[in-house]
Amino acid sequence: MTKLLGWLAAAVVVGAMVFLLVPGAPELPHETAGSSLDEAAPPSAPQDASAASAGTSEFAIGDRLPPAMMERASEYPEIEWDSLMPADWNPLEIFEGLDIDALDDADPRAIEALETLRAAWDEAPTNEALSGTAGRIAGFLVPLDWQAESFREFLLVPYFGACIHTPPPPANQIIHVIADPPVTEYGMMEAIWVEGRFEIAEIDTEMGRSGYRMYAHGVTLYEW
Numbered sequence: 001m002t003k004l005l006g007w008l009a010a011a012v013v014v015g016a017m018v019f020l021l022v023p024g025a026p027e028l029p030h031e032t033a034g035s036s037l038d039e040a041a042p043p044s045a046p047q048d049a050s051a052a053s054a055g056t057s058e059f060a061i062g063d064r065l066p067p068a069m070m071e072r073a074s075e076y077p078e079i080e081w082d083s084l085m086p087a088d089w090n091p092l093e094i095f096e097g098l099d100i101d102a103l104d105d106a107d108p109r110a111i112e113a114l115e116t117l118r119a120a121w122d123e124a125p126t127n128e129a130l131s132g133t134a135g136r137i138a139g140f141l142v143p144l145d146w147q148a149e150s151f152r153e154f155l156l157v158p159y160f161g162a163c164i165h166t167p168p169p170p171a172n173q174i175i176h177v178i179a180d181p182p183v184t185e186y187g188m189m190e191a192i193w194v195e196g197r198f199e200i201a202e203i204d205t206e207m208g209r210s211g212y213r214m215y216a217h218g219v220t221l222y223e224w
Helices: 003-010 054-058 108-122
Strands: 011-013 017-019 134-143 151-157 175-183 191-205 208-221
Touching (some): 134 175, 151 208
Antiparallel strands (some): 191 208
């Protein structure tokens, strides 16, 4: 099976974004305490592991956050990542009727399927009911400015390694966050809570296309 299709098929919604066990799919590397997140970072990102917190070594690529250690007092209701997707949307519909095990990287059908899937995920439908909603959501931080000591804009993603080690998830699983005040304490792939107001907004960035924008009034560490 083509490795590229295996990578994209790895992120699939089954009640949550998890890794799909596709026969023959490439095994994705796991982070260890001594490894650097930046080994697989985009070429434009500076090769400096200091931006990643020590806690990120506890996660493997594709991991979602474990339950919070304690219920955190907040005026904002918690928003689940699944609620960002329409209930009737199938992220892998393009694979229906396609035997991806029989394809290799040079197969035109594999190339076409990859391009079609990426285009479909970039246009993934959002949940219009969330527009204007105030809430809080936990996820992993993807900086948009790798060199800044503080930053106002970043992406929030539902699983570890998204947009860094693996291709971006669907647009309805990426949130473009604008924080006020700017973020100064957290770095790449840090597990955080974000509190604020959701908007439906397509934003193209170097790290992926987001289907949501969130104006954040609070960014805090996620503890488990």
